[in-house]
Amino acid sequence: MPGAKPIYVLNGPNLNLLGTREPHIYGHLTLAEIEAACVARAGQLGRTIVFRQSNVEGELVNWLQEARDQAAAVVLNAGAYTHTSVALHDAIKAIGVPVIETHLSNPMAREEFRHVSLVGQAAKGVIAGFGATSYLLAIEAAALLSQESPP
Ligand code: CA2
Numbered sequence: 001m002p003g004a005k006p007i008y009v010l011n012g013p014n015l016n017l018l019g020t021r022e023p024h025i026y027g028h029l030t031l032a033e034i035e036a037a038c039v040a041r042a043g044q045l046g047r048t049i050v051f052r053q054s055n056v057e058g059e060l061v062n063w064l065q066e067a068r069d070q071a072a073a074v075v076l077n078a079g080a081y082t083h084t085s086v087a088l089h090d091a092i093k094a095i096g097v098p099v100i101e102t103h104l105s106n107p108m109a110r111e112e113f114r115h116v117s118l119v120g121q122a123a124k125g126v127i128a129g130f131g132a133t134s135y136l137l138a139i140e141a142a143a144l145l146s147q148e149s150p151p
């Protein structure tokens with residue numbers, strides 16, 4: 001889709017540590033390697049991405065607000081803020097572009113405190129539990145949702 005706005009891929013706290021610890025939960029890939037895979041998948045779909053990570057909740061809010069004008073859709077792995085952030089919930093509701101909550105692991109199959117998602121209560125949909133493949137599936141969903149004639 002020439003001229004389409006990019007898909008924003010936003011990552012929250014501690015995801016910069018991927019590939020260094022807890023590979024049994026989060027896999028072996030680093031965030032840079034996941035970014036490269038996302039760029040490749042988006043390219044196959046004729047789309048571009050903007051890929052960012054922050055440990056700061058307010059920065060994620062700022063990027064969601066930026067996405068209102070600048071992005072076609074948002075793939076959001078808000079990390080632990082998924083389960084706590086009213087600010088992210090409100091920002092997602094405010095921006096009017098589809099947000100796809102995305103996780104490497106399946107929070108519903110983990111500790112009880114991960115079973116609540118304030119992000120998911122505002123997002124268009126959720127993809128979780130497929131490791132780095134979750135990001136690729138989310139990009140595919142984002143591309144489909146933001147094409148001129150969505151399915
Ligand atoms: O499964 C996911 O993608 C999560 O968003 C990851 C978050 C967790 O709080 C969510 O419940 C589910 C945690 C990210 C922490 O990443 C680390 C990576 C390497 C080493 C330690 C933490």
